[in-house]
Amino acid sequence: MKKYFLFIILSSLLLMSVDCEREEPSLEQTGTLELNFKGSFGDEFLMMYAKDYAYEAGMKVKFQLFRFYLSDISVARSTFEYNTIISDVEIVDFKDIQSDAAAQNGFTVRIKNVPIGNYIGLNMGLGVSPKLNKTQPGDYSSSHPLSGNYWSWALGYVFTKIEGNADVDGDGQLTDKLTFHVGGDSYYRNKEFSKSFSIKEGETTRLDFEVDLQRVLVAAPGDFLDFRKVTIDHTNNVEVATFISDNLKEAIEIK
Numbered sequence: 001m002k003k004y005f006l007f008i009i010l011s012s013l014l015l016m017s018v019d020c021e022r023e024e025p026s027l028e029q030t031g032t033l034e035l036n037f038k039g040s041f042g043d044e045f046l047m048m049y050a051k052d053y054a055y056e057a058g059m060k061v062k063f064q065l066f067r068f069y070l071s072d073i074s075v076a077r078s079t080f081e082y083n084t085i086i087s088d089v090e091i092v093d094f095k096d097i098q099s100d101a102a103a104q105n106g107f108t109v110r111i112k113n114v115p116i117g118n119y120i121g122l123n124m125g126l127g128v129s130p131k132l133n134k135t136q137p138g139d140y141s142s143s144h145p146l147s148g149n150y151w152s153w154a155l156g157y158v159f160t161k162i163e164g165n166a167d168v169d170g171d172g173q174l175t176d177k178l179t180f181h182v183g184g185d186s187y188y189r190n191k192e193f194s195k196s197f198s199i200k201e202g203e204t205t206r207l208d209f210e211v212d213l214q215r216v217l218v219a220a221p222g223d224f225l226d227f228r229k230v231t232i233d234h235t236n237n238v239e240v241a242t243f244i245s246d247n248l249k250e251a252i253e254i255k
Helices: 002-023 100-105 212-218 236-250
Strands: 030-040 053-054 060-076 084-093 106-113 115-125 160-167 176-182 189-199 206-210 218-221 252-254
Touching: 030 060, 030 084, 030 100, 030 115, 084 106, 106 115, 106 206, 115 236, 160 212, 160 236, 176 236, 176 252, 189 206, 189 218, 189 236, 189 252, 206 212, 212 218, 218 236
Parallel strands: 030 206
Antiparallel strands: 030 106, 053 060, 060 084, 060 115, 060 160, 115 189, 160 176, 206 252
């Protein structure tokens, strides 16, 4: 009789173990998540060098550089529980987007070793997280996202770079150099994206985003970064840096 009860107990424990394995897959079961970012300027594709765009107050603008950091990218299985960080830091860089074909392909961030499962959204910091912002390029290999874009004088990273040229006086010449670099812990932002998706073992899942650079520079009609007043700022002007940081958060949408 004792042997019979012992057999029943061991069988129950074995079944419980099997059920647990089914409900909670090992973290070694992973897939890949691709975050694809397509740039736009209003209704047009965003391209560096190759195209000029109509801007506010009759101005025109052409871009040469647009890049920004993402930090502490995390995914959620249930509402407000972004408890699985899948990447500490990534960089989105449109510098090589210089044709229609490249613009249609966009820029892709590829994150490996994401635990399998069903998710309802993700969260990302825009900029370099305060923890990582205390590090330096020398702490990383040359291929790491944080191996560059560092202000030694400010002891921190440049979170966002926007560079180009503008025609501010309507003479048809885009000769006014534009340089806007934003960095500093106070300009770090977080954004949550609601989107159901699944990660399957050994497979790649892709999420599509759009980044509207016009929305970064123009918050609303009559509320825009006026190149007639400022063309260069390295986070010296708090209002300019705050304007760009707040608007970047609004300019990124998930599809």
